[in-house]
Amino acid sequence: MAQLSAVLAIINPLSGTLSIAQKTRLRDTFLQRAEGMGFAPEAIFTDYPGHATELATAAVTRGVSRVLAVGGDGTINETARALRRSASVLGIVPMGSGNGLARHLGLPLHPLKAIDRALAGRPVVIDSGEINEHAFFCTAGLGFEAYVAHQFALQPVRGLPTYLRTAFRSFWSYQPDRYWIDGEERRLFSLSFANAGQFGNNAWVAPTANIADGKLEQCEIRPFPAQTGALLTWRLFNKSLNLSPYWQGRSVTKASVRVDLQTHRGPLLIHADGEPITIPDGQAEVRVLPGSLLVLL
Numbered sequence: 001m002a003q004l005s006a007v008l009a010i011i012n013p014l015s016g017t018l019s020i021a022q023k024t025r026l027r028d029t030f031l032q033r034a035e036g037m038g039f040a041p042e043a044i045f046t047d048y049p050g051h052a053t054e055l056a057t058a059a060v061t062r063g064v065s066r067v068l069a070v071g072g073d074g075t076i077n078e079t080a081r082a083l084r085r086s087a088s089v090l091g092i093v094p095m096g097s098g099n100g101l102a103r104h105l106g107l108p109l110h111p112l113k114a115i116d117r118a119l120a121g122r123p124v125v126i127d128s129g130e131i132n133e134h135a136f137f138c139t140a141g142l143g144f145e146a147y148v149a150h151q152f153a154l155q156p157v158r159g160l161p162t163y164l165r166t167a168f169r170s171f172w173s174y175q176p177d178r179y180w181i182d183g184e185e186r187r188l189f190s191l192s193f194a195n196a197g198q199f200g201n202n203a204w205v206a207p208t209a210n211i212a213d214g215k216l217e218q219c220e221i222r223p224f225p226a227q228t229g230a231l232l233t234w235r236l237f238n239k240s241l242n243l244s245p246y247w248q249g250r251s252v253t254k255a256s257v258r259v260d261l262q263t264h265r266g267p268l269l270i271h272a273d274g275e276p277i278t279i280p281d282g283q284a285e286v287r288v289l290p291g292s293l294l295v296l297l
């Protein structure tokens with residue numbers, strides 16, 4: 001008899017707003033549906049940060065064909081980074097507050113529909129990126145967006161309202177800094193490297209980004225008058241930021257970004273898929289890993 005194809009769901013019990021009881025029911029439904037479709041399914045709740053990477057690494061070693069990440073962009077990042085350059089395919093069941101990768105790929109945001117899509121979907125090749133040793137699948141960046149990611153991580157409650165409040169408050173205290181990008185000095189409000197076109201929540205920083213072109217969109221936002229902030233925010237959500245005179249984008253395969261720690265306001269702050277990271281030596285190397293991940297679409 002032919003061996004059943006293995007499918008593993010990695011579920012973050014803390015992601016999003018569903019209760020543990022609801023997530024347990026979702027897990028049971030996944031197991032039923034997957035079995036009904038002829039898979040050998042397994043579902044595991046993560047116990048600690050980084051656990052999803054360990055589970056996904058073990059799944060690759062065992063030859064599990066489909067690995068579903070059930071959670072926010074953090075859980076998807078932790079799972080996907082272990083699946084890069086393997087034959088195991090990522091399924092995305094979005095349950096976070098931003099869901100940038102799922103939205104970019106046009107995947108269902110409803111967990112049950114997303115499970116069905118992942119079980120029935122076909123593997124499609126996409127790119128990923130790295131900023132220093134940190135993998136990203138949506139965006140990585142510096143400047144204002146990194147500052148907000150760091151401030152957001154300090155908040156006791158997550159979710160979109162907290163994120164918007166944090167970004168609004170940060171806007172008034174944040175001062176643009178100087179960066180040397182591939183040796184060229186620039187004073188910028190923010191600098192993004194976009195694999196997918198959006199941060200999440202349909203905030204499109206790189207409206208023309210193509211996730212499978214072997215390139216990242218390097219998007220720079222120059223400092224702008226405070227009264228322009230509302231228009232830029234509107235453009236961000238209207239997918240038209242590229243029409244602003246303060247926005248500049250180009251496709252790159254790699255970039256080297258440095259700050260002068262003597263004059264920079266504090267250490268270099270970056271983010272990878274929204275996770276805040278501090279770079280003590282002020283140097284960030286960014287590169288694309290073309291065609292490095294299989295995703296179920």
Ligand SMILES: Nc1ncnc2c1ncn2[C@@H]1O[C@H](COP(=O)(O)OP(=O)(O)OP(=O)(O)O)[C@@H](O)[C@H]1O
Pocket residue numbers: 012013014015016046047048049050051071072073074075076078095096097098099158159274
């Ligand atoms: N059992 C656990 N206990 C504590 N932290 C965990 C556990 N499992 C996973 N994590 C951590 O939770 C972090 C946040 O998860 P994730 O991004 O999926 O959800 P979220 O915060 O609700 O979504 P979003 O990032 O969209 O707001 C992950 O980066 C992961 O390291």
